[in-house]
Amino acid sequence: HYNFCAGPAALPTPVLERAREELLDYQGRGLSVMEMSHRSPAFVAIAEQAEADLRELLAVPENYKVLFLQGGASLQFSMVPMNLLGQGGTANFLYTGIWGKKALAEAKQMGFDVHMAGSSEPSGHAEVPTQADIALSADAAYLHYTANETIGGLEFDYIPDVGVPLVCDYSSSILAEPLDVSRFGVIYAGAQKNIGPAGLTLVLVRDDLLDRRCPRIPSLFDYQAMAEAGSMVNTPPTYAWYLAGLVFQWLKHDIGGLEAMATINARKAAKLYAAIDASGFYSNPIAPRNRSRMNVPFVLADASLDKTFLAEAEQAGLLNLAGHRSVGGMRASLYNAVPEAAVDTLIDFMSDFEQRRG
Numbered sequence: 001h002y003n004f005c006a007g008p009a010a011l012p013t014p015v016l017e018r019a020r021e022e023l024l025d026y027q028g029r030g031l032s033v034m035e036m037s038h039r040s041p042a043f044v045a046i047a048e049q050a051e052a053d054l055r056e057l058l059a060v061p062e063n064y065k066v067l068f069l070q071g072g073a074s075l076q077f078s079m080v081p082m083n084l085l086g087q088g089g090t091a092n093f094l095y096t097g098i099w100g101k102k103a104l105a106e107a108k109q110m111g112f113d114v115h116m117a118g119s120s121e122p123s124g125h126a127e128v129p130t131q132a133d134i135a136l137s138a139d140a141a142y143l144h145y146t147a148n149e150t151i152g153g154l155e156f157d158y159i160p161d162v163g164v165p166l167v168c169d170y171s172s173s174i175l176a177e178p179l180d181v182s183r184f185g186v187i188y189a190g191a192q193k194n195i196g197p198a199g200l201t202l203v204l205v206r207d208d209l210l211d212r213r214c215p216r217i218p219s220l221f222d223y224q225a226m227a228e229a230g231s232m233v234n235t236p237p238t239y240a241w242y243l244a245g246l247v248f249q250w251l252k253h254d255i256g257g258l259e260a261m262a263t264i265n266a267r268k269a270a271k272l273y274a275a276i277d278a279s280g281f282y283s284n285p286i287a288p289r290n291r292s293r294m295n296v297p298f299v300l301a302d303a304s305l306d307k308t309f310l311a312e313a314e315q316a317g318l319l320n321l322a323g324h325r326s327v328g329g330m331r332a333s334l335y336n337a338v339p340e341a342a343v344d345t346l347i348d349f350m351s352d353f354e355q356r357r358g
């Protein structure tokens with residue numbers, strides 16, 4: 001079976017196999033990682049190794065903290081303004097889809113000043129705003145955007161260059177390719193796509209932004225407090241952290257790093273888009289330069305065949321191809337753990353379905 005779920009997504013099979021081997025007895029200690037104190041030397045070693053491997057994979061500069069938090073990417077929609085707007089200013093947003101809109105709405109609902117600095121709405125969310133389209137407010141404290149809109153399948157093909165800290169929701173494309181972390185003030189990502197299981201949220205934050213938090217911020221929401229405590233102000237999601245560490249090891253040793261991962265991902269996406277474009281039956285509306293490499297939405301020329309398509313795909317072992325409930329259609333998520341063979345099998349199935357039913 002191949003799992004095209006948008007999230008929680010497939011994990012690399014070697015990672016799950018290693019977790020199974022170590023499930024009851026972690027390296028001869030007579031207990032599971034799940035049963036260890038987060039303060040024990042064994043778990044602290046797991047946590048530190050995961051951070052070191054992530055820093056190596058993304059070449060995270062020294063002046064950034066790496067935090068392993070809870071609450072999902074959605075909690076960052078409110079934690080970012082709480083941590084960055086303590087000295088005033090306006091949160092600026094680029095709106096390119098549902099997740100970015102939620103981030104803006106959350107900041108607004110908490111009473112912070114917000115400004116829409118650019119939007120893909122005029123294009124029907126088929127094209128991201130260009131650098132020249134971005135118009136910050138005069139008192140912008142930061143600019144937030146969503147690198148890859150998971151539902152629309154719309155991805156930035158550039159990193160904006162603005163005079164204020166960039167904050168980016170990288171939930172659905174982090175670790176898909178090398179990334180110049182130094183361009184950002186804050187990067188965050190829910191783990192359940194390219195990092196590990198749900199329940200863990202990764203945050204990278206530049207040191208000089210740690211003193212901008214609002215007074216009376218709860219300590220669990222406070223980047224500075226979390227950084228000082230090694231992400232252990234309270235009990236962290238230890239097992240998810242351990243599994244993320246196994247994924248980082250897999251990326252380093254089995255894949256060979258993020259350059260190698262990017263090459264594989266580019267090939268997977270290019271094949272699927274080429275098959276969609278070559279057919280008169282399937283279509284994807286996104287401008288080629290902004291097509292997501294991770295989430296490929298497509299529709300059938302005859303939507304009355306959607307249910308049949310999904311049922312037959314499932315019978316063929318191709319799981320979770322339904323589009324997001326808010327938009328319908330189909331969506332194939334091609335995260336790191338989805339092998340190239342899965343894409344080949346999907347393309348063969350789509351072509352066969354078109355011939356029989358199209």
Ligand code: PLP
Nearest residue numbers: 007072073074099150171172190
């Ligand atoms: N941001 C993006 C780009 C997402 O894809 C998702 C979830 O799919 C979220 C935020 C919300 O993540 P969470 O469920 O971890 O809060």
